[in-house]
Amino acid sequence: MYTLLATTVLLLLSISQxxxxxTSAIIGTLCPTNCSCTMTExxxxxxxxxxxxxxxxxxxxxxxxxNSLLSSNLTYGRVTSLSITNTPLxxxxxxxxxLTTLTQLHLDNNRLTRxxxxxxxxxxxxxxxxxxxxNIRELQDGLFDGLHLLKTLLLSYNRISSIGLxxxxxxxxxxxxxxxxxxxxxxxxxxPWIYYVAVNGxxxxxxxxxxxxxxxxxxxx
Numbered sequence: 011m012y013t014l015l016a017t018t019v020l021l022l023l024s025i026s027q028x029x030x031x032x033t034s035a036i037i038g039t040l041c042p043t044n045c046s047c048t049m050t051e052x053x054x055x056x057x058x059x060x061x062x063x064x065x066x067x068x069x070x071x072x073x074x075x076x077n078s079l080l081s082s083n084l085t086y087g088r089v090t091s092l093s094i095t096n097t098p099l100x101x102x103x104x105x106x107x108x109l110t111t112l113t114q115l116h117l118d119n120n121r122l123t124r125x126x127x128x129x130x131x132x133x134x135x136x137x138x139x140x141x142x143x144x145n146i147r148e149l150q151d152g153l154f155d156g157l158h159l160l161k162t163l164l165l166s167y168n169r170i171s172s173i174g175l176x177x178x179x180x181x182x183x184x185x186x187x188x189x190x191x192x193x194x195x196x197x198x199x200x201x202p203w204i205y206y207v208a209v210n211g212x213x214x215x216x217x218x219x220x221x222x223x224x225x226x227x228x229x230x231x
Contacts, residue, residue, distance in 0.1 A: 042075035080105035
């Protein structure tokens with residue numbers, strides 16, 4: 011009986027290891043050219059795509075390959091954390107906008123010039139969104155609408171100079187937003203959105219805002 015039990019356990023372990031190897035192999039096959047991809051095999055899979063700042067990564071080809079990877083049965087409807095870093099991407103691939111199971115999205119160290127309309131509003135499970143060290147110039151109205159679970163927004167080291175008046179107001183329903191970091195941007199004025207951040211949160215969860223304001227002073231003789 012003990013021999014049978016031991017054999018069964020070994021068989022289950024073998025099947026599990028084969029599945030993990032198979033998953034890793036498929037992810038490796040779908041991984042964009044000149045990039046590395048890793049995916050944790052758990053009840054809450056985490057996928058990381060890192061192009062390591064390679065200069066020979068083609069942006070158009072990368073977008074197509076990412077769309078294939080993120081639309082596969084291994085990722086679509088399963089991944090809860092996605093990290094796409096160190097790439098030449100100037101736009102967020104549309105396949106990202108369909109990953110409604112995401113709770114964390116990291117888009118750091120790319121070349122994004124703008125965050126997409128009608129994208130993040132589909133990702134209603136998001137609790138963290140990070141897009142630091144890009145070339146983002148503005149945050150447009152409606153960008154984060156409906157992300158009532160979003161707690162942390164990290165957008166440091168961009169070129170943000172414009173933030174829409176309705177990005178953080180009551181209509182956006184950002185009731186869980188607690189941490190906003192906008193260091194090293196090009197914000198020059200204090201707009202009403204800062205007030206909205208303060209009043210939108212729950213009374214027991216006051217928001218923390220970290221940013222640097224560039225103040226131009228004109229000296230007259």
